[in-house]
Each structure stands twice: as C-alpha cells, then as structure tokens.
Amino acid sequence: MHLHYIKLIARQEWNAIFRGRNTRILYFSLLAVSLLAMITGWQYVGKFNRQQATAHQQVYDQWMSQPDRHPHRVAHYGYLVFREKSPLSFFDFGLDSYVGNAVFLEAHRQNTINLSEASFSNGMLRFGELSMALVLQLLVPLLIIFIGFPTIAGLKQNGVLKILLCQRASYFDLLVGKTAGLTAAIWILFLPLILISLFVGSFFLSGKIGVDNTLRILIIVSSYAVYFLSIVLLVVGVSAVSRSAKQALMALVFGWILFIIIIPKSAQTLGSRLYEAPNKIAFEQAIEAEMSQQGDSHNPNDPHFAQLKADLLKKYGVDSVQALPLNYGAFVMKESETITSTLFNKHFDRLIGTYRSQNAVSTAFGFADPFLAIRNLSMNLSGTDFDSFTAFQQQTERYRYEKSQRLNEIHLTQIQYRNDSQQKVGADHWQRMPDFTFQPLSIAANLSAAGISLAALVCWVLAGFGALYYISTKRHFQL
Amino acid sequence: MIEAKNLTKRYGNHTAVNQLDLLIQPGEVFALLGQNGAGKTTTINLFLGFTEPSEGVALINGLSVADQPQEIKRYLAYIPETVMLYPNLTGIENLAYFSSLADFAYTPEELGSLLSATGLQTQAFNQRLSAYSKGMRQKVGIAIAVAKKAKALLLDEPTSGLDPKASSEFSEIIQTRAANGTAILMTTHDIFRAKEVASRIGIMKEGVLQSILDADTISANELESLYLKTV
Numbered sequence: 001m002h003l004h005y006i007k008l009i010a011r012q013e014w015n016a017i018f019r020g021r022n023t024r025i026l027y028f029s030l031l032a033v034s035l036l037a038m039i040t041g042w043q044y045v046g047k048f049n050r051q052q053a054t055a056h057q058q059v060y061d062q063w064m065s066q067p068d069r070h071p072h073r074v075a076h077y078g079y080l081v082f083r084e085k086s087p088l089s090f091f092d093f094g095l096d097s098y099v100g101n102a103v104f105l106e107a108h109r110q111n112t113i114n115l116s117e118a119s120f121s122n123g124m125l126r127f128g129e130l131s132m133a134l135v136l137q138l139l140v141p142l143l144i145i146f147i148g149f150p151t152i153a154g155l156k157q158n159g160v161l162k163i164l165l166c167q168r169a170s171y172f173d174l175l176v177g178k179t180a181g182l183t184a185a186i187w188i189l190f191l192p193l194i195l196i197s198l199f200v201g202s203f204f205l206s207g208k209i210g211v212d213n214t215l216r217i218l219i220i221v222s223s224y225a226v227y228f229l230s231i232v233l234l235v236v237g238v239s240a241v242s243r244s245a246k247q248a249l250m251a252l253v254f255g256w257i258l259f260i261i262i263i264p265k266s267a268q269t270l271g272s273r274l275y276e277a278p279n280k281i282a283f284e285q286a287i288e289a290e291m292s293q294q295g296d297s298h299n300p301n302d303p304h305f306a307q308l309k310a311d312l313l314k315k316y317g318v319d320s321v322q323a324l325p326l327n328y329g330a331f332v333m334k335e336s337e338t339i340t341s342t343l344f345n346k347h348f349d350r351l352i353g354t355y356r357s358q359n360a361v362s363t364a365f366g367f368a369d370p371f372l373a374i375r376n377l378s379m380n381l382s383g384t385d386f387d388s389f390t391a392f393q394q395q396t397e398r399y400r401y402e403k404s405q406r407l408n409e410i411h412l413t414q415i416q417y418r419n420d421s422q423q424k425v426g427a428d429h430w431q432r433m434p435d436f437t438f439q440p441l442s443i444a445a446n447l448s449a450a451g452i453s454l455a456a457l458v459c460w461v462l463a464g465f466g467a468l469y470y471i472s473t474k475r476h477f478q479l
Numbered sequence: 480m481i482e483a484k485n486l487t488k489r490y491g492n493h494t495a496v497n498q499l500d501l502l503i504q505p506g507e508v509f510a511l512l513g514q515n516g517a518g519k520t521t522t523i524n525l526f527l528g529f530t531e532p533s534e535g536v537a538l539i540n541g542l543s544v545a546d547q548p549q550e551i552k553r554y555l556a557y558i559p560e561t562v563m564l565y566p567n568l569t570g571i572e573n574l575a576y577f578s579s580l581a582d583f584a585y586t587p588e589e590l591g592s593l594l595s596a597t598g599l600q601t602q603a604f605n606q607r608l609s610a611y612s613k614g615m616r617q618k619v620g621i622a623i624a625v626a627k628k629a630k631a632l633l634l635d636e637p638t639s640g641l642d643p644k645a646s647s648e649f650s651e652i653i654q655t656r657a658a659n660g661t662a663i664l665m666t667t668h669d670i671f672r673a674k675e676v677a678s679r680i681g682i683m684k685e686g687v688l689q690s691i692l693d694a695d696t697i698s699a700n701e702l703e704s705l706y707l708k709t710v
Contacts, residue, residue: 158563166557167580
C-alpha cells in the first residue's frame with residue numbers, strides 16, 4: 001500500500017465528485033431535506049417540552065394547593081408525571097413517538113404510560129417521521145450509492161481501469177484511494193452539518209451544553225463517520241466486483257432494500273418469535289393471579305394478612321386492632337402496597353427482560369446490517385431508545401411507591417384507627433414531598449448498551465477493508 | 480523486451496492463446512492481426528498481468544509478468560481501443576494525473592509539450608475530455624504512455640474507429656516511439672495500417688500464432704490474401 005498513490009487517487013475522486021452536476025443536485029436536495037428535518041425537529045421538541053413543562057407546572061400547583069385532608073385521599077388524588085424529551089431527541093426521534101409521555105401515579109395501581117404521539121396520529125406515522133437521523137441513515141447511503149456505483153465498474157467498462165493499473169499504483173491502492181476520496185467527500189458534506197446542528201439544537205432546547213451532551217454529540221458524529229465509511233467500502237467493493245456500472249447499481253440498490261427493509265423487519269420478527277412477550281391483558285392477569293396467592297388485604301380470611309395481624313397484636317401485646325398504637329388499616333395498606341409493588345416490579349422486570357432479548361436479536365443483526373447498528377447507536381446516544389424509556393418507567397414506579405408509602409406512613413402514625421375517614425392532616429405533609437425529576441441514563445450506561453452496535457460498525461469497516469484487499473488480489477476483478 | 484514463452488491461456492475447454500512464442504526487441508513494432516476472438520486481446524491482457532497464464536510465461540524487460548506484476552509496470556504502457564480517461568478533467572489534467580500515478584511530476588510546460596508532440600491542438604489542452612473526439616482522446620492516451628517513458632508499449636486496436644487522418648497521425652507517433660527504442664505490440668484488424676507501421680506482422684487464429692511476416696518484404700496485397708487465407 002502506497003500512501004502517495006492513495007492520496008493522488010483520493011484527490012482525483014474528490015474532484016470528480018464535486019465537479020459532477022448530478023452530485024451537486026443530489027447533495028443540495030439532501031441538504032434541504034436534512035435542514036427541514038433539523039428545523040422541524042427543533043421546533044417540535046421545543047414546543048413539546050414547553051407544553052410538558054406547562055402541564056407539569058399546572059399539576060404541581062394543583063398538588064400543592066390541596067387543602068388539609070386525609071392522606072389516603074391524597075394518595076388517590078394522584079400525581080401526573082410528564083416525560084420531557086432529551087435535548088438530542090430532535091436529531092433522532094427513536095421510540096419517542098411510539099411510547100407514552102405521561103403517567104398518572106396513584107396508590108395501589110401501576111398505570112401505563114399514555115399519550116404517545118402514535119396514539120394521536122393516523123396510520124401514516126408507521127411509515128416513519130422525517131428526522132435528521134432518518135435522512136442520514138437511509139438517504140445518505142443512497143447518495144453514496146448514486147455517486148459511487150461507477151467508481152470502479154465505470155472505469156472497467158470504459159477501459160480506464162486498465163490504463164490506471166498500468167501506472168505504478170496497485171489495485172489495492174486504487175480501491176483504498178477511491179474509498180478515501182468518496183469518504184472524505186461524504187464526511188465534509190455531512191459531518192459538519194451533524195456537528196453544528198447537534199450543538200446548536202441541543203443549546204437551543206436545553207439552554208446549555210454540558211459535558212455529557214458534548215460527549216454524546218462527538219460520539220454520534222464519530223459513529224456516523226464510521227457508518228458512512230462502511231457504506232462507502234460496500235459501494236466501492238460492489239463496484240469493484242461488478243462487470244458494469246449498471247450491474248453495480250442494481251446490486252447496490254438491492255443491497256439498500258435488503259439492509260433498510262428486509263433485514264430489520266426479519267430481525268424484529270425473529271426476535272418476537274424467539275422471545276415472546278405477553279400482551280397487556282396477560283401481563284396484568286399474571287400479576288393479579290400471583291397477588292391473590294401472596295395475600296389479599298380485602299379478604300378477612302386471607303392467611304397472609306391473618307398471620308400479619310396476629311404477629312402485630314402479639315408484638316404490641318394487645319388483643320384487638322383498635323388497641324394498637326398505630327392505624328391498622330394504614331398498616332395493611334402499606335403491606336399491600338409493598339406486595340403489589342414487588343410483584344409488579346418482578347413481572348415488569350421479566351417483561352423488560354423479554355423486550356431486551358428481542359432487542360438483542362436486532363442488535364446482533366447489526367453485524368449483518370450496518371443500518372441496524374447505526375440505528376441502535378444513534379437512538380441510544382440521543383436518549384430516545386428503549387433503555388431510556390424503561391428508565392423513565394422504573395423511576396416513575398419508584399417515585400410512586402415511595403410517595404404512596406410516605407402517605408401510608410402519615411396515615412399509619414397520624415390518623416387514628418377509630419373514625420379513620422373523618423380525620424385530616426395538614427397539607428404541609430405532602431407539600432414537603434420532593435417533586436419527580438427524571439434522571440436520564442448516563443452516557444456510560446448508554447454506551448455500554450450500545451457497545452455491540454459500535455463493535456458491529458467497526459467490524460463492518462475492518463471487513464470492508466479486508467474485502468477490498470481480497471478483491472485486489474483477484475485478477476478477474478480487474479477486467 | 481516483450482517476450483512470450485509457450486504462453487497459453489485456457490478458459491475451461493476453450494484455449495484462448497495456445498503456446499505463443501514471441502520476442503519483440505526494443506525499437507520494433509509487432510502487429511498482431513486476427514479476427515475477433517482470435518486471442519489478440521487475451522495476449523495483451525497476459526502481458527498486462529490482468530489474466531494469469533495457464534502455461535508458459537509473459538516477460539517484460541526480462542521480468543515475469545505473473546511473478547512481478549508491480550515491478551513490470553515501470554516498463555509498460557498501454558493504450559486501449561477507446562481511450563476514455565476522465566471526461567470531467569481537461570486533457571492536461573488527465574495527463575498530469577496519470578503521469579503522477581506513474582511517479583512522474585511534470586511542469587505545465589512539459590505537459591503541454593507532451594501533448595503537442597502527439598499533434599493535439601494547443602487550444603484543446605484545457606478543454607474537458609468530454610468535448611474531445613476519439614482521435615483527440617487517443618492522442619492524450621499516447622501522451623500518457625510517452626510521459627511514462629515506457630520501454631514496452633501495448634496497443635489494443637488503437638486505430639479502430641479513427642478517421643484516416645487521425646489514424647495516419649497515430650501511425651507516425653508510433654513509429655517515432657519505436658525509433659526512440661520502445662518495443663511495441665499492437666493488435667489490429669487494419670491490414671493496411673499494420674503493413675505501414677509494423678516491422679513484423681503476426682497472424683493469429685483460434686489462439687495460435689499462424690505465421691510471422693516481415694513487413695518490409697511483403698506487399699499489402701500479399702498480406703491481405705495471406706490473411707484472408709489464414710483466417
């Protein structure tokens with residue numbers, strides 16, 4: 001491999017790309033679509049977060065303005081929690097549009113997260129929204145295909161390849177030089193655009209750019225750089241093994257369909273088949289069935305609660321719940337809340353485990369499809385992936401449980417068992433309770449989840465160079 | 480300089496080149512005549528290293544093409560039937576690019592001289608190749624070969640499709656290169672041009688070099704009748 005020749009060939013490829021009228025037309029079309037996606041993304045996420053913040057403030061004000069009342073009424077008054085979109089979600093919508101954005105938290109019940117964009121849209125949403133990530137993942141490879149398909153096959157067809165190979169550069173130099181030139185052109189056209197839009201957009205949405213976001217942006221840009229390189233390698237490789245430019249174009253367009261539609265859908269179907277998840281009704285029925293075995297607080301003959309009552313009476317040396325120094329009704333509710341929450345978490349963790357196994361199939365397919373790898377990586381780093389949504393679900397459930405138990409504790413210690421429902425406590429009790437603040441996943445957590453996708457992309461690049469080397473050693477690929 | 484020893488190329492049951500023995504000395508032009516499919520282009524490809532011989536050896540400047548494919552490039556230049564090059568580059572840019580890939584860095588004046596030497600009009604130097612005629616492109620192809628200072632020149636039907644004037648100009652350039660000591664192997668269908676340019680003429684049929692004729696001792700008519708009888 002000779003760096004001198006590679007540089008010369010790369011520079012020539014670069015010049016050829018930028019002198020081509022078709023390249024300019026395609027690029028500016030794609031640039032316009034990217035800018036449109038970026039601006040609408042900023043506007044949408046900004047507006048969404050402002051709406052969520054307003055709604056959150058309303059809910060908070062209503063919560064704080066509750067009069068003195070019975071703590072169990074407060075527990076059932078409930079609290080609505082909103083999911084704010086991550087500052088990078090304008091770049092990659094990920095799962096955001098399909099998962100809920102608000103959840104009503106109340107005692108005894110684990111409500112589902114509702115108000116997804118999909119639930120307020122017609123069926124068109126399933127065809128995908130125009131995000132900048134979508135443009136970069138789907139359309140930039142098409143641009144690379146349309147610019148790069150004749151890069152070697154065209155030279156073969158018009159006989160230039162033979163003249164080129166009669167100079168001093170080897171075929172491998174030529175393939176690497178072509179790859180370098182095409183990659184440099186794509187990088188210069190798109191990477192600064194991604195970098196600037198992510199920094200500006202992130203600042204525009206969150207008012208600051210922290211270390212975490214800076215790191216995320218740099219890794220996103222680097223990941224797309226590797227993704228584009230892997231696509232260029234594929235395009236140059238296919239062009240090099242094709243006998244004509246037309247054959248190369250056909251093969252590459254078929255490859256695009258394979259990578260963008262067929263493999264992702266197959267991976268998803270295979271994942272669902274291998275790891276079957278229960279539907280919502282089955283999930284809730286399983287919890288109820290197990291709960292009835294663990295202990296039913298509404299059944300006076302339930303052995304668990306009967307034992308609990310007996311133990312409590314023995315502990316305090318009394319013979320009736322009325323004689324207890326605490327509110328027995330609140331005690332039962334507290335215990336019931338623990339059982340419900342533990343069971344829910346157990347089943348929920350199992351469900352999440354199933355979904356993670358399904359996602360793992362799709363992630364593993366990243367080794368067969370670079371689009372899947374970059375899609376996972378991009379969602380992950382933008383905070384719009386499955387793990388980020390799950391973190392929100394888990395944090396809201398933890399918050400709900402702690403809030404309910406604190407209210408049960410107030411009920412237990414400050415409300416007498418006799419005439420329970422007629423009593424009240426001061427509003428300052430719940431006014432002092434902390435508000436819910438979602439803690440997004442750290443970049444380390446996101447990266448550890450995205451590590452396989454990153455490795456898949458790197459493997460694609462290594463395999464791409466390996467394939468180019470193999471092609472360069474075969475004489476029949478030079479004719 | 481250009482040498483084949485028992486050079487054979489088989490594709491399955493088909494023998495494209497069969498036991499070719501040939502030696503072209505520096506300063507000599509050898510024209511290879513034959514019908515389509517006679518094995519002329521395969522012979523050129525064997526000397527270029529684009530295809531591996533089934534038997535025998537192709538040598539350039541004494542080096543085996545199959546064993547030292549990179550090293551032989553130093554001594555070799557090639558002009559195909561149709562020189563396309565890069566249509567978006569000008570004539571001078573194409574020449575500069577191909578020369579730099581052969582490790583030759585020329586000044587713009589030197590590049591201009593190389594193009595002028597092929598008979599290309601000065602005003603065409605800075606025009607994009609997409610505006611060139613086939614003859615003009617062939618001249619840039621020759622300039623690339625000359626710029627490389629190659630000792631062996633392989634021409635695959637270089638005058639095919641050229642008008643008589645361009646073809647004649649091309650012949651003159653070839654003869655000049657030969658006079659400078661370059662060994663030239665040229666495949667062609669053009670009996671008249673072969674007789675005019677070459678010092679020896681070979682007639683190939685079904686991969687076999689049927690006969691080798693001295694161009695100085697055979698008339699064009701004799702060559703034509705022999706060619707027709709052979710193929």
